[in-house]
Amino acid sequence: MSEQFPPVLRESATFDRLTIQEIQRAAETGIYDIRGGGTKRRVPHFDDLLLLGASVSRYPLEGYREKCGTDVVLGNRFAKKPIHLKIPVTIAGMSFGALSANAKEALGRGATIAGTSTTTGDGGMTPEERGQSQHLVYQYLPSRYGMNPDDLRKADAIEIVLGQGAKPGGGGMLLGMKVTERVAGMRTLPIGVDQRSACRHPDWTGPDDLAIKIAELREITDWEKPIYVKIGASRPYYDVKLAVKAGADVIVLDGMQGGTAATQEVFIEHVGIPILPAIPQAVQALQEMGMHRKVQLIVSGGIRNGADVAKAMALGADAVAIGTAALIALGDNHPRLDEQLKAIGSAAGFYDDWQNGRDPAGITTQDPELAKRLNPEEAGRRLANYLRVLVLEAQTMARACGKSHLHNLDPEDLVALTVEAAAMARVPLAGTAWVPGQTQY
Amino acid sequence: MKTIDLSSASVRELNQALHGDVQDREWRVSRPDGKHNLAVGINQPLSVDIDGHAGYYCAGMNQQASVTVHGNVGVGVAENMMSGSVRVKGSASQAAGATAHGGLLVIEGDAGARCGISMKGVDIVVGGSIGHMSCFMGQAGRLVVCGDAGDALGDSLYEVRIYVKGSVQSLGSDCIEKEMRAEHLQELQALLNEAGLEHKAADFKRYGSARQLYNFKVDNASAY
Numbered sequence: 001m002s003e004q005f006p007p008v009l010r011e012s013a014t015f016d017r018l019t020i021q022e023i024q025r026a027a028e029t030g031i032y033d034i035r036g037g038g039t040k041r042r043v044p045h046f047d048d049l050l051l052l053g054a055s056v057s058r059y060p061l062e063g064y065r066e067k068c069g070t071d072v073v074l075g076n077r078f079a080k081k082p083i084h085l086k087i088p089v090t091i092a093g094m095s096f097g098a099l100s101a102n103a104k105e106a107l108g109r110g111a112t113i114a115g116t117s118t119t120t121g122d123g124g125m126t127p128e129e130r131g132q133s134q135h136l137v138y139q140y141l142p143s144r145y146g147m148n149p150d151d152l153r154k155a156d157a158i159e160i161v162l163g164q165g166a167k168p169g170g171g172g173m174l175l176g177m178k179v180t181e182r183v184a185g186m187r188t189l190p191i192g193v194d195q196r197s198a199c200r201h202p203d204w205t206g207p208d209d210l211a212i213k214i215a216e217l218r219e220i221t222d223w224e225k226p227i228y229v230k231i232g233a234s235r236p237y238y239d240v241k242l243a244v245k246a247g248a249d250v251i252v253l254d255g256m257q258g259g260t261a262a263t264q265e266v267f268i269e270h271v272g273i274p275i276l277p278a279i280p281q282a283v284q285a286l287q288e289m290g291m292h293r294k295v296q297l298i299v300s301g302g303i304r305n306g307a308d309v310a311k312a313m314a315l316g317a318d319a320v321a322i323g324t325a326a327l328i329a330l331g332d333n334h335p336r337l338d339e340q341l342k343a344i345g346s347a348a349g350f351y352d353d354w355q356n357g358r359d360p361a362g363i364t365t366q367d368p369e370l371a372k373r374l375n376p377e378e379a380g381r382r383l384a385n386y387l388r389v390l391v392l393e394a395q396t397m398a399r400a401c402g403k404s405h406l407h408n409l410d411p412e413d414l415v416a417l418t419v420e421a422a423a424m425a426r427v428p429l430a431g432t433a434w435v436p437g438q439t440q441y
Numbered sequence: 442m443k444t445i446d447l448s449s450a451s452v453r454e455l456n457q458a459l460h461g462d463v464q465d466r467e468w469r470v471s472r473p474d475g476k477h478n479l480a481v482g483i484n485q486p487l488s489v490d491i492d493g494h495a496g497y498y499c500a501g502m503n504q505q506a507s508v509t510v511h512g513n514v515g516v517g518v519a520e521n522m523m524s525g526s527v528r529v530k531g532s533a534s535q536a537a538g539a540t541a542h543g544g545l546l547v548i549e550g551d552a553g554a555r556c557g558i559s560m561k562g563v564d565i566v567v568g569g570s571i572g573h574m575s576c577f578m579g580q581a582g583r584l585v586v587c588g589d590a591g592d593a594l595g596d597s598l599y600e601v602r603i604y605v606k607g608s609v610q611s612l613g614s615d616c617i618e619k620e621m622r623a624e625h626l627q628e629l630q631a632l633l634n635e636a637g638l639e640h641k642a643a644d645f646k647r648y649g650s651a652r653q654l655y656n657f658k659v660d661n662a663s664a665y
Contacts, residue, residue: 030659144540144559148523149482149502176656188542188561188580189599193655196597198578202558203498203517203536212477216498219456220482 022265033265034173036354036364037324038166038257038301043274045257046308048421049414050430053400061399068395069405072319074117074296075157075226075249078218082226082249083135083157085319086115087391088406089309091383092254092300092323093139093159093230095121097174097183097195098261098354099327100371101128102379103363106330108132109376110383114391119159119321122172122197124186125151132380137228140217142171142198145187149220157250158217159228160210162201162239165254165301167263168232168272172197175262178357180366207242214247228252233278233301234271240285244295252321253282255301259324261364262355275301275312277424280411283316292316293407306393313394314409315425322390329386330379331361448472452479459483459506477515480508486525500527503544519546522563535572538565541582547636554591557584560601566636576601577613585632587640598650604629606645615654621647 011017025033054060061068076082091111096104098121105128111118117135120126124146130136138155140147152158163169174183174195184191204213214227229243230252240251255275260268279299286292299312300321312320333341338348340360346353354364362374398406401413415430416422422429423436434441443465445455455470459480470491473479477496480489483506491499494512503522510518513531522541529537532550539555541563548556548565554572557565562581570588577593579601589607596613602625603616612618621643630642654661 144521144561147521147540148542149484149504149521152502173657190655193599194657196578198559202555202577203520203539209497209516212497216478216481216501219452219478220502222457222460223453 034175034262034355035265035268035352036259036261036263037268037352038259039269039274041269043256044276044418044421044424045274045302046276046311048276048417049311049425049427050417051307051310051314051397051401052413052415053397054402058402060402061404063396063399066399067404068399069407070391070395072296072407074298074319075228077249077295078223078247079157079226079249080222080224081156083117085117085135087387088313088319089114089303089387089390090116090137090298090319090321091118091326092258092321093119093121093137093161094323094327095123095174095261096126096129096186097121097123097178097366098364100362100365100374101126101182102371102374102376103327103330104129105132105376106374106379106383107326108136109380110326110329110387111135113380113384114387116387117156120155122174123183124148125154126186128376130154132376139230142201143187143196144202145189145195145197152217152225153221155225157226157228158221159230159252160214160217160248161230162243163232163234163254164230164260165232165256165258165272165275166260166268168234169199170263170267170271171199172260173262173355175355175357178355178366183366207246210243211246218247226250228298230254232258233273233275236273236278237281237285240282240297241289244286244289244291248295250296250298251282251286252298252300253278254321255299257302258300259327274424275299276421279312279315279317280424280426286316293318303390306390306395307397309390309394310397310406310409311414313406314413315411315427318407325386326383327363329383330363331374331382332359332363334361337361442467442469444469444471446471447474447476447479452476455479456481459487459489463487473512475515480506483508483525494531503527513550518548519544519563522546532569537567538563541565543582545635547638549638551588557582557601560584564632566632566638568636568638570607573610574613576603579603583628583632585629585636585645587633587638595648595650597654599655600650602628603648604642604645605648606640609646609648612648615651616648617651619647619649621645 072088074083108129112134119137137157176192226249228250229248231239233255256272296318298319299317335348359365414427468489473493481501484504487506489508491510496515498517500508506525509528517536519527520539522544526545528547533552535553537552537556538546540559542561546565549568551569552571556571556575566585573591580599586605590609593613595616626642
């Protein structure tokens with residue numbers, strides 16, 4: 001090799017450094033990698049859409065002056081006591097076990113200040129979150145850990161979980177280091193076991209059975225509680241139709257960007273679809289059944305700011321849910337924790353080993369010393385602030401589009417920046433009237 | 442005794458009545474005709490007799506009540522029961538006693554697949570045989586089978602104690618036969634007596650968890 005042409009190190013696109021490292025790690029350990037969070041790969045998302053502000057053909061509403069409503073009623077199809085929220089941003093289901101009791105309490109506090117709901121998770125309802133949550137949705141999961149009719153009656157709504165966006169079709173695993181005496185006691189398990197959560201319900205299979213199960217839950221709670229059905233986005237058109245036919249009041253649709261407490265990396269990155277193409281499929285299913293806006297649609301998976309909220313609602317969602325963003329608002333991955341995160345092999349902004357219970361923020365842990373670092377009142381206030389910002393941002397954009405309520409946003413307020421996003425979201429490519437797959441170019 | 446005739450009353454009316462502040466402690470349900478969700482979510486010490494066959498989730502999530510079905514039941518009888526007792530005079534379909542936390546479930550006939558799946562503290566006594574994958578991921582409580590057990594009994598078991606009088610077609614992963622000690626003979630005989638089934642505890646074998654799969658080890662991957 002001459003001095004004029006020094007060797008150039010060329011990284012393989014197929015076997016890049018991350019891939020090589022993963023092969024080496026697998027060869028060394030013989031076990032797949034587990035982590036928390038949702039997909040890290042770039043997928044078509046709300047960033048690939050733009051809102052069309054008003055001009056001559058539409059007129060805007062005055063920012064900060066003219067009213068732009070944000071409230072949403074969930075579950076008024078069959079339930080005697082539907083939920084009326086002030087804002088259309090809810091807190092997604094996350095378990096006590098995956099999260100500390102202080103973190104669960106903080107989620108309840110923040111949601112209540114902002115006028116929205118929070119949700120239990122695998123392992124049951126804690127007094128802390130019930131006590132601090134004005135609106136609490138009780139998840140009914142395949143494992144039924146901690147499930148009991150007393151808590152069912154205490155809930156404001158019931159969410160039957162069929163899957164989540166990070167792992168549609170997959171169960172869960174709470175590693176033994178987080179199965180402390182309290183967690184094990186709530187789940188009727190030996191302390192320290194790797195707790196497996198089932199991937200499907202133990203006493204029903206298929207949509208016809210689901211209808212009977214929904215009827216049972218309604219009977220037990222005397223038809224008071226809204227019944228949500230949560231699905232991980234994979235075949236949302238069919239899943240939504242079947243869930244509505246089975247009697248759901250509300251559909252919760254979670255895309256692959258939605259987080260998990262602990263799942264195989266390969267599962268998170270390769271199963272399910274992003275929330276962007278999932279929403280139009282779900283809305284189409286609801287519209288064909290004459291149920292759009294009658295059965296409400298809550299979408300989640302990668303909601304970060306008010307623009308995401310506005311775009312999701314413009315595509316037809318009635319509300320959104322946040323999980324990962326809520327944890328960040330509480331204090332997850334904060335820069336002040338950088339040194340402590342580096343000490344456990346990560347760094348602020350990158351920490352995703354939520355499964356191992358060593359979170360220095362005191363959120364994804366059951367270690368009492370770590371957990372007490374999170375002040376639930378302060379963390380709750382941070383979450384409430386963040387929720388307010390999401391709503392203010394969404395209102396700002398809705399007013400610019402001439403909308404007096406966030407629910408008045410519609411697909412005509414959107415265009416796409418890429419052909420892929422246009423096809424998935426079923427809105428025109430910016431500057432054209434072309435909706436790939438729907439209209440001729 | 443208060444009687445509700447389901448040929449004229451609805452399931453909603455039945456359950457609403459059983460959830461209410463009632464004077465009568467004894468209830469009779471006639472003409473159930475296989476309807477689903479009968480006597481679900483009761484939370485008071487009532488005695489309920491269902492005169493015929495019931496569908497899915499009969500006596501689901503029961504607390505305190507004693508429910509007797511004079512017939513067969515569908516899927517998930519006494520699912521997630523917390524306390525009280527449920528007796529089925531006939532046979533039960535799949536997932537009998539699924540995830541139940543407490544109380545006593547007696548099935549005088551046979552039970553289908555996945556009997557006692559994910560049970561969390563309930564006692565289940567089956568007079569006849571049970572189907573495959575019974576007690577899958579069973580966490581706590583006791584399962585007594587006076588007949589035979591199907592394939593993969595007690596797969597991925599946690600802490601349920603299983604007693605079987607007849608044959609076991611196969612044991613599931615991590616489920617093994619265990620020594621029948623005096624305390625086991627004693628608790629089994631008490632359960633049989635409480636269930637009103639005339640069998641001798643000494644004729645049963647005990648099965649439980651080998652506890653080898655409690656923490657995931659890659660060397661055990663072939664067990665799944």
